[in-house]
Amino acid sequence: MAASTIAAVRYDFNVILKEADQFGLFQKVLVLVAFLSTIPGASNLVADVFLSYGEGKRCKLPAIDGKIFQVENQTAADLYHLYLPPVPDNREPGQGIVGLSSCRKYDVGMCGDDIDCMEELHRNQTLTRDNTTSCIDGYVHSREIFKETTTTEWDLICEKQTLSKLPMSLFCLGMLIGAICGGILADLYGRKKTWFFSTLIGGTCGCLCSFSWNIYMFMIFRFFIGACVSSILLCVSVHSMEFVGEKYRPFVGLQIGIFSGIGYINLAILARFIRSWRNLQLALGCLFFPFLIIIPIIPESPRFVPIIRCT
Numbered sequence: 001m002a003a004s005t006i007a008a009v010r011y012d013f014n015v016i017l018k019e020a021d022q023f024g025l026f027q028k029v030l031v032l033v034a035f036l037s038t039i040p041g042a043s044n045l046v047a048d049v050f051l052s053y054g055e056g057k058r059c060k061l062p063a064i065d066g067k068i069f070q071v072e073n074q075t076a077a078d079l080y081h082l083y084l085p086p087v088p089d090n091r092e093p094g095q096g097i098v099g100l101s102s103c104r105k106y107d108v109g110m111c112g113d114d115i116d117c118m119e120e121l122h123r124n125q126t127l128t129r130d131n132t133t134s135c136i137d138g139y140v141h142s143r144e145i146f147k148e149t150t151t152t153e154w155d156l157i158c159e160k161q162t163l164s165k166l167p168m169s170l171f172c173l174g175m176l177i178g179a180i181c182g183g184i185l186a187d188l189y190g191r192k193k194t195w196f197f198s199t200l201i202g203g204t205c206g207c208l209c210s211f212s213w214n215i216y217m218f219m220i221f222r223f224f225i226g227a228c229v230s231s232i233l234l235c236v237s238v239h240s241m242e243f244v245g246e247k248y249r250p251f252v253g254l255q256i257g258i259f260s261g262i263g264y265i266n267l268a269i270l271a272r273f274i275r276s277w278r279n280l281q282l283a284l285g286c287l288f289f290p291f292l293i294i295i296p297i298i299p300e301s302p303r304f305v306p307i308i309r310c311t
Contacts (some may be wrong), residue, residue, distance in 0.1 A: 007145065015158050015239075017138065022248055023248040023252075024244040025306045027244050030243055030299075031243070031244070031252055031255070033294060033298065034136045034236045034258040034274020034298065035236060035256055035258075036259065037195075037199065037236060037294070038232060038233055038236055038256060038259050038260065038263065039259055039262055039266055039287070040202070040206075040263070040284065040287035040291075041229035041232050041263065042205075042229075042259065042260040042261075042262070042266075042267075043263040043264070043266050043270070043284055044206065044225055044226075044229055044261020044284050045226075045229060045260075045283070046059040047267055047284055048168040048216060049221070050267070050276045050277070050280060051150055051280065051281060052149055052150045052151050052156070052167060052168075052277075053145065053151065053156065054141075054149065054151040054152070054157060054164065055142040055143065055144060055145060055146070055152075056102075057139050057140065057142065057152075057157055058080070058084060058100065058101075058102050058138050058139065059084065059102075059103070059105040059139060059142075060135065060137040060138040061080070061083050061084075061105065061137075062137055063083065063114075063115065064080075064115070065140065068253070079115060079184060080100055082106075082115065082122060083105050083106055083118065084100040084101050084104075084105055084106070084118065085100070085101045085104055085105070085127075086099070086100060087099050087101050099111075101132070102157070103134065103157070103159075104130060104132040105133060105171060106118075106127050106133075107132060107133040108127075110130075117123040125238050134159070135142075137153070138156050139157065139158075145244065147275045147276050148276045148277055148278070149217065149274075150164070150167070150218060150277055151164050152235070153277070154214065154215050156215065163282045164217075165185055165214050166219055167215075167218060167222045168214035168222075168281065169228035170219050170220075170223040170226070171222045172226060173223060173225065173226070174222070174224060174227035174228075174229075174230070175226045175227065175310055176230070177230075178198075178226060178227030178231040178234075180295070181227070181231065182194055182198060182230060182232075182234045183234055184233030185231075186234065186235050186238065190300055190301070190304050191238055191242075191300065191301045191304060192235075192237045192239070192295065192298065192299075192300045193238040194231060194235050195231075195232060195235035195236065195239065195295055196292065196295045196296065196300070197242060197289050198228045198231040198232045198235065199291050199292060199295065200288075200292060201224065201228050202229060202232065202285075202288050203286065203287070203288030203289045204229030205225050205228065205285070206225055206281065206284055206287075206288060207282055207285035207286065208221055208284065208285075209221035210277075210278045210279070210281040210282035210285065211278070233256070236256070237253060237256055238301070239301050240252055241253055242302065242303045242304075243301070266287075267284070270283055
């Protein structure tokens, strides 16, 4: 049918809103419920801060880790300097050190577990930074804040440090793709259907992500979660503003930021009590599912229905 007919239908709806109520109780409840469904997305948006959190780390030292030393006032920590090279202060060369290396250790195959041999090498100043090797025995992570994160589980540090940053980058790439695809699907099949299936897929990928067995699988699921989050935000904002009068649309559009803030607070609360990244990601995925019950009750956008009927 002619585009003028569609334009006329849209114009008539604006007139109806002006004659009825541009932002009445029904619209307020609808906007509130719709914006509540963006909270899981906002929580997932910045979840990588906790999921990939990295604390202190160092090379694993089989010679001293987990062993008790019968030496007065001496612990395993007191012996780290024997096996870990110092890190010079680059801000003031030659003025001292800032700590012990987190990614390198002395190559001391000749001494093995013999601590006396190591002390002798240091006294003779035999060991230098040229006598170091990577952490071939693995790493020891500090777990004072989180019991397990993607960084500690897959050792995403030192040579693999770049991999710890990629999930957030792919999440943002997913949001870009989701905004494009979500907009197209919302125009073709309706805001409500796209909103519903984005919520379903986002929750499913969120839960499956918690069972990832490597960083690459984790990144793929985070990408799809990002795409769904962007699609949900797009559908909710457009759907809500199409229900209110022109006068109130800027106000309604700005309120989505408030619910994003609530999502960030929600994430912080969950991370306070859930100290394993797998359990935290599973909880974030489950946040989507209650809205699968609510979305079918919400009416389709009145501006989308006439377009379908007229085409």
